[in-house]
Amino acid sequence: MRATVLRNGPSPVSASADSIVEVRGVSKYYGSVEALRSIDLDFPRGKLTSLLGPSGCGKTTLLKIIAGLITADAGTIAIDGKYVSTPGPERAFVFQDFALMPWATVLRNVAFGLELRGMDKTKRENIARHYIDEVGLAGFGDKYPHELSGGMRQRVGLARALSVDADVLLLDEPFSAVDEQNRRKFQEDLIRLRTNQNKTFIFVTHSIEEAVYISDRIVLLSPRPGRVSQVIEPQIDRSVDPERIHRDKHYLDTVEEIWQGLKQYVE
Amino acid sequence: MENSLRAERGAVSLASHSGWRDQSILLRFMSIALFAGAWEIAGRIPVSFAFPTFSDTMVAFVKLVADGSLPTAYLSTLQPLLLGVVLSAFLGVGLGTLCGLWRAGEWLLIPVFIVLQAAPVAAFIPMVTFIYGIGMTAKTLAVMILALPVIVLNTYKAVRNVNESLLVMCRSFLGTRWQTVAKIILPDASPVIFAGLRLGVAAGFVGVVLAELLITPTGIGDLITFHRSRADYAEMYATIGSIIALSTLTLIVLQWIEIRLFRPEKRGA
Ligand SMILES: Nc1ncnc2c1ncn2[C@@H]1O[C@H](COP(=O)(O)OP(=O)(O)OP(=O)(O)O)[C@@H](O)[C@H]1O
Ligand SMILES: [Mg+2]
Secondary structure, three states, X not given: OOOEEEEEOOOOOOOOOOEEEEEEEEEEEEOOEEEEEEEEEEEEOOOEEEEEOOOOOOHHHHHHHHHOOOOOOEEEEEEOOEEOOOOOOOEEEEOOOOOOOOOOOHHHHHXXXXXXXXXXXXXXXXXXXXXXXXXXXXXOOOOOHHHOOHHHHHHHHHHHHHHOOOOEEEEEOOOOOOOHHHHHHHHHHHHHHHHHHOOEEEEEEOOHHXXXXXXXXXXXXXXXXXXXXXEEEOOOOOOOOHHHHHHOHHHHHHHHHXXXXXXXXXX | OHHHHHHHHHHHHHHOOOHHXXXXXXXXXXXXXXXXXXXXXXXXXXXXXXXXXXXXXXXXXXXXXHOOHHXXXXXXXXXXXXXXXXXXXXXXXXXXXXXXXXXXXXXXHHHHHHHHHHOOHHHHHHHHHHHHOOOHHHXXXXXXXXXXXXXHHHHXXXXXXXXXXXXXXXXXXXXXXXXXXXXXXXXXXXXXXXXXXXXXHHHXXXXXXXXXXXXXXXXXXXXXXXXXXXXXXXXXXXXXXXXXXXXXHHHHHHHHHHHHHOOHHHOOO
């Protein structure tokens, strides 16, 4: 198996059969700083796509534009063919800094998206409890965020995003504040979740290994101004033991290939 | 995952052991006992002929309660105090929130309160009496003049400095403007708002006593003046001590309300 390199250079990608998120011609300036230049991207439904690139290349900016939290200066975002420019129920965000309410229990934090939608208490707490179990936090519902480790807090953030039953989950470096052991564990959980939740994940990371390990598709962004420089589909069989994936030749080759592509930007 | 989580759970329950709580209560009692002892000794030396011992003061306190003069005085002092403090709390938090959220309100009101807080507002109290006489209104206003600025300014600061990432979170989960204020901004700001309320309440006590000492010879202020003029120093100290104790108690109750209602995660901390 070889990683499929879909394209090189910033030519528009052909609309694939079933893409849930379509980014067209998105540009963004912060004052005079050009953060993103004319981004065209499609995110296939039910797949996990990673945005990978050097620090400051606009990954967070692009993710937040898709989330409707930042407005683009040019271009459009379409979800299921409908243009959007503000947050919507079909998207949910997992924040790099967790963004948990310190005064609320895990249960209330997880149910918060539903609370804002006016769902009644017993109903939303039942849903929240289900996802608390799903992310491996069973029994922690009554704890407060400060009683949890970083890894557990990020699980709360993930459960909150899952609870609102959005089709698209947007994750901004969810593991950057999590220690290495928890990170591995979390990556495996994410792969499992993606298989049985049937949701589309858009995932920001600056770890090549992480991207190759968990993604169906990797979008490489060039340094500022961020442009799409390459799209890679690592065809990795994730049904096997995770230890074996990390030692798999194809996995290592793909990591190397991406590193070769990114190296030019580091010097 | 199961294993690592179980280990973390063990660490969490270890951290919340209980012994420290009992010990801290014991230490607090010791601090009070130490204070009373030092007072007793200073009174016996004596430091000044006008300085009664702790025991004399306690006896005087019981006597003042028994003969009804202290309860009567409090009846007259507490009404304007309570009214002024409650009005200041609601008005102050309301105005402060408004100024924190709304630019025009900020420009219109905040400078006024900054000046008020910097000014020796006690100097206004005779003026208030001049306009509003010596009744309830004047005393209530005196309380508010002292209590309001710090409450408004603290609330305003807290609302302005609300956790940005929680605001973004609320927006991304489709919170309305009103939900953002009620569910994110106010709870997030509540520690600083309550710090302002505590300062405001303490200032309110100052306001009411000042009003009674300076212009309206009624209530606690009058009782203090009266016993001083008769050189009943134990009674005078008992009265002063009682209002300090009441003020402290109010602040403790306020803290309890804050933790109960707004910041449950700090319970037992
Ligand atoms: N609010 C802002 N105001 C001004 N410049 C900004 C702002 N946010 C981001 N930038 C700039 O835009 C560029 C892209 O930022 P962004 O946060 O999207 O990068 P990133 O790829 O997520 O980086 P990192 O890997 O460090 O998280 C950076 O150069 C950053 O300095
Ligand atoms: Mg970023």
